[in-house]
Amino acid sequence: MASSVQNQGSISYLTQREAAEVDETLMGPLGFSVDQLMELAGLSVATSINEVYKPSEYNRVLAICGPGNNGGDGLVAARHLYHFGYKPFVCYPKRTQKPLYSGLVTQLESLSIPFLSVDELPMDLSKDFDILVDAMFGFSFHDIPSGWHVEEGDVGGDGIKPDMLVSLTAPKLCAKKFSGPHHFLGGRFVPPAIAEKYKLQLPQYPGISMCVRIGKPPQIDISSLRENYISPEFLEEQVEADPLDQFRKWFDDAMAANLKEPNAMALSTTGKDGKPSSRMVLLKGVDKDGFVWFTNYESQKARQLSENPHAALLFYWDGLNRQVRVEGSVEKVSDEESEQYFHSRPRGSQLGAIVSKQSTVIPGRHVLHQQYKELEEKYSKESLIPKPKYWGGYRLKPERFEFWQGQPSRLHDRLEYSPQETDGKRVWKIVRLAP
Numbered sequence: 001m002a003s004s005v006q007n008q009g010s011i012s013y014l015t016q017r018e019a020a021e022v023d024e025t026l027m028g029p030l031g032f033s034v035d036q037l038m039e040l041a042g043l044s045v046a047t048s049i050n051e052v053y054k055p056s057e058y059n060r061v062l063a064i065c066g067p068g069n070n071g072g073d074g075l076v077a078a079r080h081l082y083h084f085g086y087k088p089f090v091c092y093p094k095r096t097q098k099p100l101y102s103g104l105v106t107q108l109e110s111l112s113i114p115f116l117s118v119d120e121l122p123m124d125l126s127k128d129f130d131i132l133v134d135a136m137f138g139f140s141f142h143d144i145p146s147g148w149h150v151e152e153g154d155v156g157g158d159g160i161k162p163d164m165l166v167s168l169t170a171p172k173l174c175a176k177k178f179s180g181p182h183h184f185l186g187g188r189f190v191p192p193a194i195a196e197k198y199k200l201q202l203p204q205y206p207g208i209s210m211c212v213r214i215g216k217p218p219q220i221d222i223s224s225l226r227e228n229y230i231s232p233e234f235l236e237e238q239v240e241a242d243p244l245d246q247f248r249k250w251f252d253d254a255m256a257a258n259l260k261e262p263n264a265m266a267l268s269t270t271g272k273d274g275k276p277s278s279r280m281v282l283l284k285g286v287d288k289d290g291f292v293w294f295t296n297y298e299s300q301k302a303r304q305l306s307e308n309p310h311a312a313l314l315f316y317w318d319g320l321n322r323q324v325r326v327e328g329s330v331e332k333v334s335d336e337e338s339e340q341y342f343h344s345r346p347r348g349s350q351l352g353a354i355v356s357k358q359s360t361v362i363p364g365r366h367v368l369h370q371q372y373k374e375l376e377e378k379y380s381k382e383s384l385i386p387k388p389k390y391w392g393g394y395r396l397k398p399e400r401f402e403f404w405q406g407q408p409s410r411l412h413d414r415l416e417y418s419p420q421e422t423d424g425k426r427v428w429k430i431v432r433l434a435p
Contacts, residue, residue, distance in 0.1 A: 011185070011214055012200045013171045016150045022169060022194055030191060035100055037189065038069060040210075041168045042076020044186020046084060048166045048211040049077075049131065052182050055085035056228050058130035062116075066136035067094040073168070074135025075104040082111050089129070091116045134160065153177030170200055171214065181218035186211040229406030231321045234413035236430060243401040243417040243428055244288065247324060250403070251286075254317045266314040267293070271304035283315075284341060290397040291326060292333060294341055296358035297390045305330050311396055321406035328399040338392035343384065350385045351375045402433070411435055 014022065026032040049061075063078045065071035071092065078088040090113060095101065108115070122128050134146050147159025151173040154161075165178045168187040175183065188205050195202060203212045240246040254262035263283040270276045277300060285292035291313060295302060305311065313326040342350060355371045362368065379385050401417040412435035417428045 010201055011171060011203065012198070013173050013176060014169075014198070015173055018198060019150075019169070019172055022190075022198065025194060025197075026169075026189070030193070032189070034069065034072075037187075038072045038076055038100075040189050041073040041187050042078075043080050044168060044184075044188065044210045045073060045077040045133070045135075045166050046080035047209070048164065048182075048184040048186055049081065049086075049133075050084050051184065051211060051213070052164060053131055054227070056230050059085075059087050060129045061086050061088045061131040061133060062121075062125060062129040063088060063090050063133040063135055065090060065092045067096055068137070070135050070137055072101060072104060074133055075101070075108060077133060077135065078113060079104070079107055079111065082108075082113055086131075089114050089116055091118065091121060093118050134162065148174050148177075150174050166211070167214070170198075170202060175214075183214045184211045185214055227406075228408055229321045229412070231405050231407055231413075233407070234403065234405035234415065236415065236432065239403070239415060239430065241428065241430075243398070243403075244286070246403060246417075247286065247326075247401070250317070250320075250322060250324060251315075253320060254322075257317075257319050259317055259319050262315075262317060264315075265291075265293075266316075267301065268312040268314070269301050269304040270308050270310075272307040277301070277304065283313075284393070290328065290395045292337075292393055292395050294338065294391070294393040296353070296356065297332075297392055299358040305394065313396060323404045325402040325404070326396065326398050326400070328396045330394050330396050333393035333395050335392070339387055341393060342387040342391065347385065350387075351379070353391050354385070354388050401428075407435075 023037075026037060027034060061078070061081055063074045063081075065074035065078075075090065075092070078090050081088045088108075090108060092105070092115060095105070105115075125132055136146055147156075148154050153159075153174040154177060161180070162178075163180045164182040164184065165175060165180060166184050166186050167175050168185075169190055171183075171185065185203060188210055190200065190202060194200065203214070205212050240249060251262060261282070264280055265283050266278050267281045268276055268278040279301065281293045281295065283291055284294055309330045310328070311330045313324075315324040315326075317323065342353070345353075351372055354375060355368055399419065403413075403415045403417075405413040407413055414433040414435055416431050416433050418431075419426050420429045421427075
């Protein structure tokens with residue numbers, strides 16, 4: 001999940017008057033325009049929806065938009081949801097001729113997003129739509145979400161009972177009464193001056209996320225977690241004859257998709273006792289001779305490899321619904337190769353490799369910091385930090401590959417490469433495995 005979880009009790013809530021003053025300040029002395037704030041708000045709503053409701057499962061979205069700024073937020077959200085892979089529909093009964101809103105409508109029409117009149121809406125919205133976005137009223141009205149008082153919440157009990165609430169800028173008082181499973185804060189544009197003026201306690205947005213979850217996520221039955229993969233078919237006639245070429249092709253796709261650490265791989269090893277162990281390591285090289293990574297030669301994995309020089313690698317690229325398994329024999333790389341890579345690493349990583357006696361018991365984290373500080377001082381005047389003898393690389397020489405592509409209804413593609421001799425030459429046999 002891109003967004004972190006923030007304790008609801010530590011978050012500030014605004015009254016209706018304070019919320020109006022914040023907006024006036026943003027669009028006055030701080031120089032924001034309405035369309036800027038609307039774009040950021042709509043993007044925050046769309047990203048919050050995507051955090052919980054993936055388009056592969058919840059594809060049809062109906063955004064009901066009012067005539068004011070909140071309706072504009074809904075129009076912007078519909079545009080972003082379209083680009084996120086959803087199929088949005090818009091009901092916008094009270095249109096305004098203001099250029100800002102006319103422009104938003106034109107943008108949606110250019111994407112062929114359907115606009116539905118109130119009369120065209122089905123009696124039971126749940127049959128035709130997976131997600132309903134209530135963008136009818138903003139905090140300048142007394143009811144947000146629809147039927148709620150902006151400060152007192154659902155007083156009469158007749159308001160809608162949403163599963164998700166997206167608070168923008170800062171939560172309003174009514175959000176304290178929200179009991180649904182998903183409360184997000186969006187609108188990552190509050191400058192320090194406003195936070196200080198209103199003594200706002202707002203969560204830190206993680207990374208580049210446009211939303212952050214408030215409160216604890218709902219308890220979920222683990223057995224109900226599933227993803228219905230939607231991917232292009234992976235066919236035998238499309239693959240490379242050499243599995244290393246196919247791996248490079250998929251690895252390049254993972255890089256192009258901007259996936260986080262596409263070179264991360266699970267390394268599984270087994271010692272002479274037959275007990276397996278796995279851990280994540282980083283691929284640092286791949287060529288005709290195999291897959292290379294670096295580690296401590298006195299670690300658990302190194303001890304197991306010395307007893308049983310065979311291992312399995314697993315790459316998993318979630319954003320592409322792909323994984324690659326590689327199995328083979330393992331050997332150490334040359335001292336020259338280890339030396340060259342060690343000195344290509346950041347200086348801090350070099351010192352860290354010396355400090356860490358990997359897999360040994362230590363009394364606390366303070367020991368690492370103290371030893372690191374001592375090494376920093378020791379090598380402060382040295383341009384070259386010597387590589388420790390107990391640190392270096394391994395190379396797995398592949399003997400089997402499997403390329404997996406997720407497909408709907410668990411009918412996944414699995415293509416296996418295994419070597420065989422043909423006319424005295426080593427070639428790779430490709431077969432399809434049942435999912």
